[in-house]
Amino acid sequence: MAIGIGLLGSGVVGGALLRRLIEDRQALGARTGLDLEVRKVAVRSVDKARDFTIPRHLLTTDPEEVVGDPGVHLVVEVMGGLNPAGELVRKALRAGKAVVTANKELMAARGSELLDEAAKTGVSLLFEASVGGGIPIIRPLTETLAGEPLSRVMGIVNGTTNYLLTRMSEDGAQFEDALHEAQAKGYAEADPTADVSGSDAVAKAAILASLAFGTVVHPAQVYREGIEDVQAVDVAYGATLGYVLKLLAIADKAEEGITVRVHPTFVDSSHPLAAVRGVANAVFVEGPEVGELLFSGPGAGGGPTATAVLGDVIDAARELLAGPRVTPRVRFGPGRIVPFEESITKWYVRLRVLDAPGVLAAVAAAFGQADVSIKSVWQEGRGDEATLLMITHDAKEANLRAAVASLADLDILKEVAASIRVQSDEP
């Protein structure tokens, strides 16, 4: 029996998927034993030129037609965004159609609700491509590691920002210059806000944390700081300390609860994530029994993402044939989300100061009063251009902020020029 496939969207990922579903139909059938037949595709324009042949009557500009088509058993949502994707997915699930989506925004915001909907009709809602493009990470988290009480998931989940930071750290580029170059190469969009502000990574962090810890984490509960203000000089100072700067999505679970955050982070240059260069993505997973795992590869692009979507399509098609599922793969339970101010981290701080006697003592005293102990501090330059650099020990985020805020009272301080969190397992 052929499985009828309907596509919502036919952009970079949808187009790559469609080409393979059409051109490789025989080969896929031989390999999987499944006959996957494209029956309806919602597109923006029916007349757009495509690099493969598709019968015109399969195309429609009305996505409702795809979801409402009784010949469509499995809906692939690759249009992106919350609306109308969310309602279309919900409708499809309610009608007993399996759904495969690459939509991180949707799964982050409404994943739990939509998975409940899928469980009701016993169909699959799969979303491997929503995080990490072609890297298998959702399935490992929800299946292979289903029995592991994971303690941490930490990843480079945005290729654009990793490209920018790689250029800054390897070539000393300034942020603006790196961004213009990335836009010229197609690695950054004309409006790069979603990437550089960390919003894209926040959606992925919320999905990863929810799956890893079995507790729904909403994007609004994820602390976010982008890389717009990162300066080349700090990347360079970090390098002299043995750190590489990355935009990390970090989800931790401890006794106090779950912390999820996205921010520029210095990691030890020996950490596996430090070696992830350019547009590549990587996710690091840690648990008490399994130890440390790393998954890396292309985090975006039509080809890799379509591979992940296609894997889900094959899996969902198999499950459709096997009949309604009794036990969903993903379940959520209660769990405490720790307010970000309570989270523990280390900071790198760069201060512009007057080169006056006692400046170091005054700064150290301010940190001590806020209950932040300093691991190391040193001065670069002299006179008007003096710079004080510090690395703190582990401290509460709120105390670190209080310490930095209290510096404003010091006459010798010209500016808190940078403060960047440091991820290192040393206390």
Next chain:
Amino acid sequence: MAIGIGLLGSGVVGGALLRRLIEDRQALGARTGLDLEVRKVAVRSVDKARDFTIPRHLLTTDPEEVVGDPGVHLVVEVMGGLNPAGELVRKALRAGKAVVTANKELMAARGSELLDEAAKTGVSLLFEASVGGGIPIIRPLTETLAGEPLSRVMGIVNGTTNYLLTRMSEDGAQFEDALHEAQAKGYAEADPTADVSGSDAVAKAAILASLAFGTVVHPAQVYREGIEDVQAVDVAYGATLGYVLKLLAIADKAEEGITVRVHPTFVDSSHPLAAVRGVANAVFVEGPEVGELLFSGPGAGGGPTATAVLGDVIDAARELLAGPRVTPRVRFGPGRIVPFEESITKWYVRLRVLDAPGVLAAVAAAFGQADVSIKSVWQEGRGDEATLLMITHDAKEANLRAAVASLADLDILKEVAASIRVQSDEP
């Protein structure tokens, strides 16, 4: 409804699994919605001391009792070896019980037959732990990448040999010294043959190749060369050339067919596999659409392996509840296995020669006659101790062997001291 679990074997992995199934039963139930109940465990000795409590009536020394128990719906085989594990697994599948196994030897030798058996009764036969310990690799290959026409899978799949080679390359240790140390630390067995000879890696290579390319590759079809004869001096020479020595399992698919081999291999120090140190494992996967993926983590040990087994148990239990599967996940089709002599590779060759005029020309001529072109050649030392080192370009394995064999006719040659294959994407 509780899913009755039966265990065959209670060694390092079985013991770790059993402890978690028993101690974490509530927590696992909350997380997965499944009630997994251990109902029978085949052990060597009922009286052995264990670090967890298990009712004595669940233990038996007769594995047939586990497979024959009508209350056991899912059999976990962690006894290892071909016999009697193979017949027990077959019996369990025939009786409609799902099976989870960590047995690489069994899956490499009889995987195809047993998967057919499982398909007949519509139950799951899962084996994530058979390769890469706690690293999710089987499921990514069979599910996430099910739609990708993979071209290469290449991995460090044996922790013992990777530990030995790491010691040799980082500390200049000799093979025998590194082995004694590894045995003292518990990283190598008293009889290390299966590891150092490459047999363990061969079984895993056969499984990976079969799944990646959808064609059954039997262990006997995998070329094997161990690390017993690797000398520290070659590891050091390799380092000066920018190579790191690894025991790699390499499975390639090209137009001519499939090549699968396990041998000591020089890889570029910039390759992700070069950075995999100590007992860690890693698998590198490549395809035309998805690009390059890397999976790394702990390749052995009770904790990590039990996590992989437990993930399979949860998955198999879900599928039992969902009813018999129609379409199996793994299917095999025809495919040509290329005889190893036809495979293409590069060689590093170290010759002990007389320091006579014309030695380099004579060696070069011998290689030229065998249709092997030399990328670089240079001499170390002078007089009686002269050493000639060579790196070839890509050539047929048979030609490389012929070239080296023809050197025996040269008077100036004292010994072909080493020949090691080089994995590099340069031609």
